[in-house]
Amino acid sequence: MTLFDSPNFEGHEGVHAFSDEKSGLKAIIAVHSTARGPAAGGCRMWPYPTAEDALEDALKLSRAMSYKNAMADLELGGGKSVIIGDSRTQKTPALFEAFGRAIEDVGGKYWTAEDVGVSPADLAHARKFTRFVAGLDGHPAASGDPSPVTAEGVFRGVRLCVRRALKRDLDGVRVAIQGVGHVGAYLAEKLHAAGAKLILTDVNTEALRRVAAATDAEIVAPAAIFDVDADVFAPCALGGAVSLDTLPRIRAKVIAGGANNQLASPEAGRELFARGILYAPDYVINGGGIINVAGEIRALERGEAFDPAWVDAKLDRLALTLEEVLDQALHERRPTHEIANEIARARILGAAEKRAAA
Ligand code: NAD
Numbered sequence: 001m002t003l004f005d006s007p008n009f010e011g012h013e014g015v016h017a018f019s020d021e022k023s024g025l026k027a028i029i030a031v032h033s034t035a036r037g038p039a040a041g042g043c044r045m046w047p048y049p050t051a052e053d054a055l056e057d058a059l060k061l062s063r064a065m066s067y068k069n070a071m072a073d074l075e076l077g078g079g080k081s082v083i084i085g086d087s088r089t090q091k092t093p094a095l096f097e098a099f100g101r102a103i104e105d106v107g108g109k110y111w112t113a114e115d116v117g118v119s120p121a122d123l124a125h126a127r128k129f130t131r132f133v134a135g136l137d138g139h140p141a142a143s144g145d146p147s148p149v150t151a152e153g154v155f156r157g158v159r160l161c162v163r164r165a166l167k168r169d170l171d172g173v174r175v176a177i178q179g180v181g182h183v184g185a186y187l188a189e190k191l192h193a194a195g196a197k198l199i200l201t202d203v204n205t206e207a208l209r210r211v212a213a214a215t216d217a218e219i220v221a222p223a224a225i226f227d228v229d230a231d232v233f234a235p236c237a238l239g240g241a242v243s244l245d246t247l248p249r250i251r252a253k254v255i256a257g258g259a260n261n262q263l264a265s266p267e268a269g270r271e272l273f274a275r276g277i278l279y280a281p282d283y284v285i286n287g288g289g290i291i292n293v294a295g296e297i298r299a300l301e302r303g304e305a306f307d308p309a310w311v312d313a314k315l316d317r318l319a320l321t322l323e324e325v326l327d328q329a330l331h332e333r334r335p336t337h338e339i340a341n342e343i344a345r346a347r348i349l350g351a352a353e354k355r356a357a358a
Contacts (some may be wrong), residue, residue, distance in 0.1 A: 003015065003055070006055075006056065006059060008056055008059035008060050008063065009059055010063075011032060011033065011063060011066075012030060012031065012032050012059065012062065012063070013031050013032065013033060013034060013039075013109075014030075014031045014106075014109070015028065015029075015030045015031070015055070015058070015059070016028065016029040016030075016031070016102070016105070016106055017055075018098075018099075018102035018105070020095075020098035020101075020102075022094065022098070023092065023094035023095045023097070023098040024085070024090065024092075024095060025083065025095050025098040025099055025102070026051070026054075026083070026084040026085070027043075027081055027082065027083045027084070027099055027102055028054055028055055028058040028081065028082050029058075029079065029080075029081040029102060029103065029106055029110055030058040030059050030061070030062035030079060030080055030081070031062065031077070031078075031079040031106070031109050031110050032059075032062040032063045032065065032066045032077065032078040032079060032080075033066040033077040033078050033348055033352075034077040034109055035066075035077055035348050035349075035351040035352035035355060036066075036069060036070060036074070036075055036076055036077050036347070036348060036351040037069075037074070037075040037076040037077055038076060038077060038108060038109055038110065038111055038132075038297075039062070039065070039066075039076070039077040039078055039079025039109055039110045039111070040065065040069060040074075040076040040077070040078070040079060040110070040111040040112075040113070040134075040290065040293060040294065040297065041061065041062055041065035041068075041069075041078060041079045041080040041081070041110075041111075041112070041113070041115075041290070042080065042081075042112065042113045042114055042115030042118065042135070042289075042293075043080075043081040043082070043083060043099070043112045043113070043114065043115055043118045043123070044057070044061070044080070044081070044082045044083070044115040044116045044117060044118065045082070045083040045085055045086075045087040045090075045091070045116070045117030045118050045122075046082065046083075046084070046085075046087070046116060046117055047084070047085060047086040048082070048084050051084065054082050054084045057082055057239075058080055058081065058082045060239070060261055061080035061082075061115075061260060061261065062078055062079045062080035063078060064078070064080075064260055064261055064282075064283045065077075065078030065079060065080055065283075065290070066078025066079075066344070066348055067283045067340070067341065067344035067345075067348075068283035068284070068286070068287050068290055068344075069287075069290060069294075070343075070344045070347040070348050070351075071283060071284045071287060071318070071321055071340065071343065071344050071347070072287035072290060072291050072294070072314060072317075072318055072321075073314065073317055073318075073321070074290065074291065074294045074314070075294075076111075076290075076294055076297070077348075079109070079110040079111075080115075081099075081102075081103075081110070081112055083095070083099060083117075083118070087116075087117030087118065091122060093125045094125075095125075096122045096123065096124075096125035096126045097125050097126065097128060097129055099125075099126050100125065100126030100127060100128055100129030100130045100133070101129045101130070103126060103129075103130045103132050103133065104129055104130035104132070106132075108132055110132060111132045111133070111134055111293075111297055112126065112132065112133055112134070112135075113133070113134045113135035113146065113289075113290075113293040114135045114145070114146065116181070116238070119145075120135055120136050120137050120144065120145060123135060123136055124136060124137075124138075131300070134293045134296040134297050134300070135292075135293050135296065136296070140299070140304075140305040140306065141296055141299035141300045141304065141305060141306050142296060142306060143292045143293060143295050143296035143299075143306050143311075145182065146288070146289030146290070146292040146293055147182035147183050147186055147289060148186050149288040149289055149291065149292040149311065149315070150182075150183050150186075150258055150286055150287075150288040150289035150292075151182075151183050151184075151186030151187040151189075151190060151258065151288070152186075152190070152288055152315065153285060153286065153287055153288025153289075153291070153315055153318055153319075154183065154187050154234070154236075154256065154257060154258045154285050154286055154288070155187055155190040155191065155194075156315070156319050157256050157280045157284075157285035157319065157322050158170070158175070158187075158191070158232060158234065158254070158256045158257075158280075158285075159194070160280075160319060160322060160323060160326075161232070161254045161256045161278050161280050161326070162231070162232060162254060164278065164326060165253050165254050165278040166231060166253060166254070169194075169195075170191060170194040170195055170196045171194065171195030171196070172195060172196070172197065173195075173196045173197070173231045173232060174196070174197045174198075174199065174228075174229065174230040174231045174232070175191050175196045175197070175198055175199070175230060175231065175232040175233075175234055176198075176199040176200075176201075176220075176225055176228050176230035176232065176233050176234065176252065177191075177198060177199070177200050177201070177234045177236055177257070178201055178202075178222075178225045178233070178234070178235045178236060178237045178241055178257070178259075179201075179202055179235070179236040179237025179238075179259065180200050180201075180202045180204075180207055180208055180211040180212075180236070181202070181204070181207065181236070181237070183236050183258035183259075183286070183289075184200075184202070184211070184234075184236030184237070184257075184258065185207070185211045187234065187236060187257075187258060188200060188211050188214075188215045188217065189214065189215060191215075192214075192215035192216065192217070196232075197217075197218075198212075198215050198216070198217035198218070199217065199218045199219075199220055199225070199228045199230055200212050200215075200217045200218070200219055200220070201219065201220050201221065201222050201224070201225040202222070202237070203222050203237075226246045226249040226250055227249050227251075228251075229251055230251065230252045231252055231253060231254065232252050232253075232254040232255070232256060233250050233252040233254070233255045233256075233257070234255075234256060234257035234258070235255070235257040235258075235259040235262045235282075236257045236258040236259050237259055238259060239259060239260055239261030239262060239264075240261065240262070240263075240264040241257075241259060241262050241264075242255060242262050242263050242264060242268050242269075242272060242279075243263075243264035243265065243268050244264070244265070244267060244268055244271060246264075247268060247271050247272055247275065250277070252277065253276070253277060253278065254277065254278045254279075254280075255272065255277055255278070255279045255280070256278075256279070256280035256285055257282070257285075257286075258282075258285070258286045259282060259286070260282055260283065260286065261282065262282045263279075263282075263337060266337070269335050269336075269337040269338070270335055272335075273334070273335035273336070278326070278336070279335070279336050279337060280322060280326075280336070281322075281325060281336050281337045281340035281341075283340070283344075284318070284321060284322050284325060284340050285322060287318050288315055288318065291311055291314040291315060291318065292311055294314070295307060295308075295310055295311045295314075298310070321343075324343075325339050325340045325343065328343075
């Protein structure tokens with residue numbers, strides 16, 4: 001299959017591949033849409049088995065960012081970058097400096113931030129060569145790590161879904177969290193504080209033990225997380241957790257978590273709807289992090305300091321948007337992900353039409 005035939009390519013404005021022999025950088029920057037503003041989305045570092053896997057991931061993630069930014073009501077389009085490599089062994093300052101030069105080459109159409117495998121410290125190296133980097137520490141406009149804000153948005157979304165689907169509050173609700181990295185760990189803390197009973201898994205056993213000890217949680221093996229007796233399943237690891245294979249095993253009545261691209265296929269979304277599971281569309285519920293990043297981009301562009309109140313107002317608005325999606329899905333008796341996709345596409349198309357008319 002060629003790039004242009006890939007179903008994930010559809011709608012992309014541009015896809016840029018970069019390699020730098022000296023530092024070993026192999027990166028892809030995918031720009032899905034700039035209709036609402038410059039494309040924004042994090043950078044993921046992952047040991048993809050093939051370049052094609054990396055490309056497909058970048059395409060899927062960048063389109064999701066267009067939808068996410070539209071649903072978060074941000075004046076940003078959607079893009080994403082991936083660096084092929086093992087973040088535990090292959091990170092160097094030179095690698096991220098080369099990545100910074102790659103971003104600069106895209107000419108301001110793409111703003112990056114952190115995602116899986118990439119930290120604010122890594123991005124500081126990229127920043128030496130381009131200003132289109134957000135999610136940094138140490139300057140007045142800086143928003144820092146977006147994960148706590150992502151987790152706060154997910155926490156509010158889980159609470160909303162539990163109230164709607166289970167007609168109760170979080171106290172005593174059993175939540176299974178897959179992945180206790182940045183987002184999963186903050187989410188676990190918040191849910192624990194609200195009285196939820198947690199069942200956790202992670203392939204990183206050290207992180208798993210640490211988070212479980214801090215939140216009185218039960219630990220299960222990664223493959224067993226789909227079989228546990230939980231009210232809520234919160235995917236907070238990588239994409240594709242909800243599939244036609246895992247769905248028959250999932251007993252939760254709510255699926256709501258921080259991971260991107262949780263549905264392995266659109267069929268999985270329809271199947272969970274048929275099973276009566278309430279699904280909070282991933283790119284709606286996990287928009288907190290990009291809202292935080294958008295706060296930094298806004299501050300940088302205006303030459304102002306970061307404004308947490310602006311971020312909080314956008315988080316409140318995001319919760320209302322999730323509620324609107326759930327209401328419309330209930331009213332039309334249709335899957336939540338289809339409703340969210342339609343609203344996001346309409347917002348992007350509306351912006352594109354406005355831009356064309358201007
Ligand atoms: P992270 O790398 O800190 O955490 C991911 C965790 O998942 C790691 O601890 C990893 O060991 C674990 N994991 C990987 N594969 C697993 C498996 N098969 N079973 C169990 N655990 C597994 O990343 P993060 O920043 O917490 O992001 C988590 C997810 O949320 C990703 O999908 C990311 O794209 C998405 N997301 C993150 C943010 C953010 O602000 N960081 C914002 C929006 C969406």
